[in-house]
Amino acid sequence: MKNRVIKVVSGIMDTPIEKLDEESSPDTVEKWDSIRHMNLILALEEEFGVCFSGEEIVEMLNVQIIIETLREKVVQ
């Protein structure tokens, strides 16, 4: 799960995988702005076949929270 999320983040934020970890967020990743955040959410929805609520979208502001939110939705 973590690797898949980081791969998606890396693609959308145009940032190498090595530079990303669970703590990565708009504060640590330069290109993570509101437009790329929207693209990230849509890419995660596509990748994991889920749908986030508006409330979840505005809170998913680091990789750790993204993983936790996804865990609640994806039956493994």
Place this chain on the structure above:
Amino acid sequence: MIGLSLSEIQEYLSRSDLSKFPEFQVSVLRNIMLEPIEPYLRYMAYQIGLNAQVKFGGYDNVFQDAVGGKDDLLSKNTDCILVFTKLDTLSSGLARNFTALSASEIQAEIDRIKDYITNVLSGIRKQTAALVLWHGFELPVYPAFGILESQKSNGQLATINNLNEFLKSKLNDDKNAYFVDLNLSLVRLGANRFYDSRYWHIGRAPFTREALLDIASEEFKFIRALKGKNKKCLALDCDNVLWGGIVGEDGLSGIKLGKTYPGSAYYEFQQEVLNLHNRGVILALCSRNNEEDVWEVFKKHPDMLIKQDHITTTQINWRDKATNLKQIAWDLNIALDSIVFVDDSEFEVNLIRKCVPEVEVIHMPPARTEEFGNILASCGLFDTLALSSEDKKRGVMYKAEAARKKFLTQFADLESYYKSLEMEIDIGFADEFSIPRIAQLSQKTNQFNLTTRRYSEADIWTFSNSDKSDVIYIRLKDIFGDSGIVGVCILKYEDEKAIFDTFLLSCRVLGRCIEEVFLVETLKLVKKRGAYKVAIGEYYPTRKNSQVELFYKNNGFEEVEPDRKTTTKKFQYNVETKLKPKSSFFKKINARINQSEKGKR
């Protein structure tokens, strides 16, 4: 439409070498968040060989950007301007609070928006003449007065329709601006797949990705047509495409075709094919059958809508279809990339994609026969920006071309062949009747086109009205029929020089010495104009126009100082040089440009 995910598109774009394609500058004026449309625009551009560069104006800065807010947003380098004016942002009253407004308040809003539209368009036009694609107002899915809306003539639906009509008429008055109907995308996808209300609230981004892909593909139908990349010929397989079953095995009465299921799916597909035919698309057959079996269906089957007369050329045999499609292109004198091939067989489809990748292929999946008509209609590959009277006759004209080719084989030498055609030529200045066709030829002609400059109707009007240029067309008629306007020449005058800005002929009429007569008559005009000593002809090489590289040289021009740095060739011609027309082939040459006293109409 293609069902591609964003990651697939992004991977596709990053793998492809876009830099080899010409740049296409898109500027987006918008009052919503629209940045996520960029990859879809670049992908659609790539499909027609363009490298799109997308620039966004400021959020809700449509007016400011139109009148020159951001420096490099609109300029002479801009190729296309996309305008998105969502009503929710433009007038929250009309969009969200309609029931609270009085009649006079509604009217005031309508007037304000109409002024806004007028000012934005004229602001854009002060900066650039580029193609404008303005997206109309979407109709509300749940209009303000509910079921009363459909009974009222002044409800929210009527008000929005009124604004759309106004916008359409404004864009219509401009020769290079078009109305893009978002309601078509909305209807095709349904509101739930079109809107993403989460991002509307979080970031004022109203559309889903599916919607963005559909919108981008709609926009590129316009751009494809403007760039002359729309397709001309539909080559059809027969068995399991035009009818269900295999005529050679099931027989005339055994095939499925008619008003009831399952034959009705093929019947509807044929209706769609005829729709395209009526819009000027040439129909060809490319199938593995015994030819007489196929024609028996065409002649005798009561529900066969497509008739033999609709078909311009055929390759019905047992050879491979790649060879057959090349033969069809040769017969019609069109390029392979002007052909769309339709087949139900995965084998044939893959063969064509591999062997003749220039041909666009539509695969009709055998399990979804009911959708064949829609699949064909949804492709948008044949869409044109205007429908000229030539378009409607095109199938007939190309049929005449095929007949001419057959006729040619009866003659021992070319000269007697040319004479037997009884060709009549008419050369005149552009006027309001010919300009749509002239613009269309400028946008579509690839092979016999010396400079391949693409001009809109607006451009042609400008040249035609100017003292510094002439726009000339040539028409052709012969014993096989009237070919209409088949060539265009645009002369631009600078000091003592007359420059052939554009010289092109439709590929349909090549090989009949028409180009020589056309050149001679235009040179006569230059001489008659009096003020110009030399004529300059240029050749800009493209992938398709190598046949005209030596056109000027072969017709009495001299090449000037070959420049090693560019591939452009330049030729000049002293207007005092004696001309030798090959008019003996022609029954009649009516060069009206050289008859009237003043020169222009």
